[in-house]
Amino acid sequence: MFLQLSKLKILTLATGMVLLPSGIARASTLWTPVYETGFANRQTNGVENLFIEQFDPSLGILKTVKLDFSAALDGSWQVENLNETTPADFMALYTADLSFTGPDGLDLSSLASFVSFDESYTTSGLSAYDGSTDGDGTSGETFETASSNTTAIEIDAPSQAELAAMFVGTGQVDFTVETEDSSMAGGRGGGNMWSVFDTIASAGIKVSYEYEVDLPRKIPEPTSLLGLGLVSGLLVLRKRKTPVDSLLAKK
Numbered sequence: 001m002f003l004q005l006s007k008l009k010i011l012t013l014a015t016g017m018v019l020l021p022s023g024i025a026r027a028s029t030l031w032t033p034v035y036e037t038g039f040a041n042r043q044t045n046g047v048e049n050l051f052i053e054q055f056d057p058s059l060g061i062l063k064t065v066k067l068d069f070s071a072a073l074d075g076s077w078q079v080e081n082l083n084e085t086t087p088a089d090f091m092a093l094y095t096a097d098l099s100f101t102g103p104d105g106l107d108l109s110s111l112a113s114f115v116s117f118d119e120s121y122t123t124s125g126l127s128a129y130d131g132s133t134d135g136d137g138t139s140g141e142t143f144e145t146a147s148s149n150t151t152a153i154e155i156d157a158p159s160q161a162e163l164a165a166m167f168v169g170t171g172q173v174d175f176t177v178e179t180e181d182s183s184m185a186g187g188r189g190g191g192n193m194w195s196v197f198d199t200i201a202s203a204g205i206k207v208s209y210e211y212e213v214d215l216p217r218k219i220p221e222p223t224s225l226l227g228l229g230l231v232s233g234l235l236v237l238r239k240r241k242t243p244v245d246s247l248l249a250k251k
């Protein structure tokens with residue numbers, strides 16, 4: 001009997017050791033809201049700065065940086081023959097380009113010339129000036145073009161720690177968007193030409209962060225503790241009765 005009680009007691013203590021730390025630390029994976037920045041309808045040939053929010057390390061452990069880039073170029077070339085007596089022909093080489101660059105160390109070479117167009121336009125037989133300078137009518141013409149692109153880049157923080165580190169903090173990460181237009185136009189058959197290039201750029205960056213948080217450890221519920229107490233109490237009670245049991249057994 002003593003041997004049996006001892007086994008039960010040891011079993012109870014062992015069970016308590018499992019329950020008192022009570023629970024396994026668990027982790028949950030979450031995503032931050034999407035932070036977005038950008039501009040629209042800006043004239044080309046210049047540099048724009050864009051800033052995105054860093055991941056606040058107080059939220060948890062950064063797992064993934066997801067970046068979405070988007071950009072567009074819209075262009076038009078209008079030409080008009082202003083010569084009032086002589087027909088003329090005109091031509092244009094219309095080129096525009098938009099590139100993203102990021103902070104030092106972040107290779108965005110794949111985003112060079114992210115959006116571009118390279119068009120060649122020629123008019124044929126524009127009449128003498130029709131009296132309206134509008135890129136339309138018998139003496140004018142308008143050409144339009146557009147180009148856009150989107151791409152996503154993911155940085156895996158555990159395997160690209162150095163890269164991911166630049167996105168961690170309470171500040172911002174700087175990006176730039178550079179646009180360039182090197183178009184040209186000319187004519188033949190008349191020295192009176194009206195020509196307008198109009199190139200507009202838009203660009204945007206979105207970022208969201210995947211991170212991991214430790215869930216709180218599970219605390220034993222009062223009913224469990226009560227159960228443990230009852231079990232222990234019963235064991236003590238049974239242990240105290242043991243001598244009586246022995247005497248009865250002898251009888």
Ligand SMILES: [Ca+2]
Pocket residue numbers: 080130131132133134135136137138139140
């Ligand atoms: Ca016209």
